[in-house]
Amino acid sequence: MIDMLAMGRQVLAMQGFSRLLGTELIGYGPEGVEMRLPLRDDLGQQNGFAHGGVISYLADNALTFAGGSSLGPAVLTAEYKINYLRPGVGTALVARATVIYAGKTSATCRCDVFSVLDDGTEKLCATAQGTIAKVG
Amino acid sequence: MIDMLAMGRQVLAMQGFSRLLGTELIGYGPEGVEMRLPLRDDLGQQNGFAHGGVISYLADNALTFAGGSSLGPAVLTAEYKINYLRPGVGTALVARATVIYAGKTSATCRCDVFSVLDDGTEKLCATAQGTIAKVG
Amino acid sequence: MIDMLAMGRQVLAMQGFSRLLGTELIGYGPEGVEMRLPLRDDLGQQNGFAHGGVISYLADNALTFAGGSSLGPAVLTAEYKINYLRPGVGTALVARATVIYAGKTSATCRCDVFSVLDDGTEKLCATAQGTIAKVG
Amino acid sequence: MIDMLAMGRQVLAMQGFSRLLGTELIGYGPEGVEMRLPLRDDLGQQNGFAHGGVISYLADNALTFAGGSSLGPAVLTAEYKINYLRPGVGTALVARATVIYAGKTSATCRCDVFSVLDDGTEKLCATAQGTIAKVG
Numbered sequence: 001m002i003d004m005l006a007m008g009r010q011v012l013a014m015q016g017f018s019r020l021l022g023t024e025l026i027g028y029g030p031e032g033v034e035m036r037l038p039l040r041d042d043l044g045q046q047n048g049f050a051h052g053g054v055i056s057y058l059a060d061n062a063l064t065f066a067g068g069s070s071l072g073p074a075v076l077t078a079e080y081k082i083n084y085l086r087p088g089v090g091t092a093l094v095a096r097a098t099v100i101y102a103g104k105t106s107a108t109c110r111c112d113v114f115s116v117l118d119d120g121t122e123k124l125c126a127t128a129q130g131t132i133a134k135v136g
Numbered sequence: 137m138i139d140m141l142a143m144g145r146q147v148l149a150m151q152g153f154s155r156l157l158g159t160e161l162i163g164y165g166p167e168g169v170e171m172r173l174p175l176r177d178d179l180g181q182q183n184g185f186a187h188g189g190v191i192s193y194l195a196d197n198a199l200t201f202a203g204g205s206s207l208g209p210a211v212l213t214a215e216y217k218i219n220y221l222r223p224g225v226g227t228a229l230v231a232r233a234t235v236i237y238a239g240k241t242s243a244t245c246r247c248d249v250f251s252v253l254d255d256g257t258e259k260l261c262a263t264a265q266g267t268i269a270k271v272g
Numbered sequence: 273m274i275d276m277l278a279m280g281r282q283v284l285a286m287q288g289f290s291r292l293l294g295t296e297l298i299g300y301g302p303e304g305v306e307m308r309l310p311l312r313d314d315l316g317q318q319n320g321f322a323h324g325g326v327i328s329y330l331a332d333n334a335l336t337f338a339g340g341s342s343l344g345p346a347v348l349t350a351e352y353k354i355n356y357l358r359p360g361v362g363t364a365l366v367a368r369a370t371v372i373y374a375g376k377t378s379a380t381c382r383c384d385v386f387s388v389l390d391d392g393t394e395k396l397c398a399t400a401q402g403t404i405a406k407v408g
Numbered sequence: 409m410i411d412m413l414a415m416g417r418q419v420l421a422m423q424g425f426s427r428l429l430g431t432e433l434i435g436y437g438p439e440g441v442e443m444r445l446p447l448r449d450d451l452g453q454q455n456g457f458a459h460g461g462v463i464s465y466l467a468d469n470a471l472t473f474a475g476g477s478s479l480g481p482a483v484l485t486a487e488y489k490i491n492y493l494r495p496g497v498g499t500a501l502v503a504r505a506t507v508i509y510a511g512k513t514s515a516t517c518r519c520d521v522f523s524v525l526d527d528g529t530e531k532l533c534a535t536a537q538g539t540i541a542k543v544g
Binding site: 011014015016017018019020041042043044045046051052053054056057058060061064076077078079080081082083084 | 196217
């Protein structure tokens with residue numbers, strides 16, 4: 001049996017950008033993926049909130065991993081769309097992505113990104129939808 | 137007369153995340169915005185290409201600045217969509233964004249992101265379209 | 273108490289295009305909207321499936337009505353994105369849309385469109401996400 | 409030599425929905441596609457403007473045809489995103505779509521939809537971006 005979480009963490013550890021940001025893979029299986037990114041000053045924009053690019057990065061990465069749970073590890077995000085709903089604040093961002101539909105060579109996935117507040121409660125801050133494609 | 141480029145650089149310098157990544161504002165005016173991001177190892181994914189999240193970040197930021205050229209500095213990206221076309225490679229990424237349509241409180245903008253190769257030629261690597269909203 | 277379903281049906285009946293296509297409003301309330309469109313030959317494309325434009329129309333309309341459930345009747349779809357997952361087939365299409373997040377002047381909504389097969393079972397054929405804006 | 413315009417018109421004539429709406433293929437070649445849809449009452453929404461679903465349909469169809477100019481006739485729209493910019497008004501809608509990037513099995517295309525006013529001038533009313541996929 002494949003340990004998807006361990007395998008996913010290996011892939012994540014190979015992403016220089018994910019190491020720079022400090023992303024953690026919390027859960028990974030057929031039912032979806034959960035990633036967590038602790039917030040710090042150098043992930044912010046000019047108003048002190050998490051930069052939109054950080055939220056997008058996390059959504060993009062979670063979408064790719066979700067697609068990989070159906071299509072195998074050799075995947076990439078072909079395209080996605082994101083709506084920012086509330087500022088990214090608090091101690092961390094958490095992204096949860098699932099597969100909506102998987103074909104043989106591509107999967108359509110959805111991802112919600114939440115702000116984790118000081119007391120541990122979560123607030124939805126962005127929602128994304130995109131296509132993950134098998135490579136090669 | 138407002139020096140948009142100088143003002144834009146001030147805003148960019150206030151973004152911790154843009155400082156972390158090393159983004160440069162090359163051009164900024166009513167005709168659009170150009171941003172440049174030198175590539176380095178810790179902006180990559182597991183295959184050595186620029187991480188999709190880096191490309192998305194740059195597109196998102198350029199879209200926001202483009203919208204700001206019409207709506208004023210207090211803006212944010214409400215939503216956008218990006219298609220990844222080719223891997224992000226070479227020495228830098230360059231994003232160029234323009235306003236397609238501007239109303240009073242929102243603007244629809246488009247952004248192309250290019251890989252800058254060693255010889256200075258550019259290859260389109262992603263294209264994005266989104267809505268920038270005036271804040272407050 | 274406002275009868276949302278009756279009001280929604282009045283609005284739908286005022287849409288010449290919805291009358292041309294034969295769209296029915298099945299459910300409408302704070303929890304979301306359900307629209308149904310019986311399929312017939314002149315809603316098809318060249319392979320006999322429902323035309324993508326028909327599926328998009330239904331998603332767009334359901335998104336707008338969903339947004340209207342939060343923002344009031346004077347709304348329009350500002351933008352949306354749709355992924356086609358399976359061909360639109362069977363006796364009818366059904367679209368179900370809900371509000372993900374509502375602010376004062378705009379709402380982000382999601383919509384799933386299903387094919388209704390001869391035996392009444394449903395198959396997801398498209399999923400959409402978009403922004404509904406208050407007018408005026 | 410293939411007469412793309414004649415071939416495209418054959419495909420369009422096979423789409424029951426395009427016949428119902430009255431869509432015309434004006435131009436079709438490697439450089440892109442142009443479609444025209446005369447407006448009439450039963451293409452409207454409750455305020456007398458062209459229904460968003462009509463605009464979406466036209467963008468979707470033009471995107472598919474544009475993709476087909478690179479990938480061959482067996483294509484479908486996998487996904488797209490549209491921003492509505494101004495109401496669809498006047499005597500007709502015109503959609504112009506081009507290929508941004510074409511690979512072997514998919515193409516990313518862009519489409520602008522214009523209102524054609526009584527005096528023949530055009531006003532941009534929507535802009536779309538999407539992925540066209542080769543079938544089979």
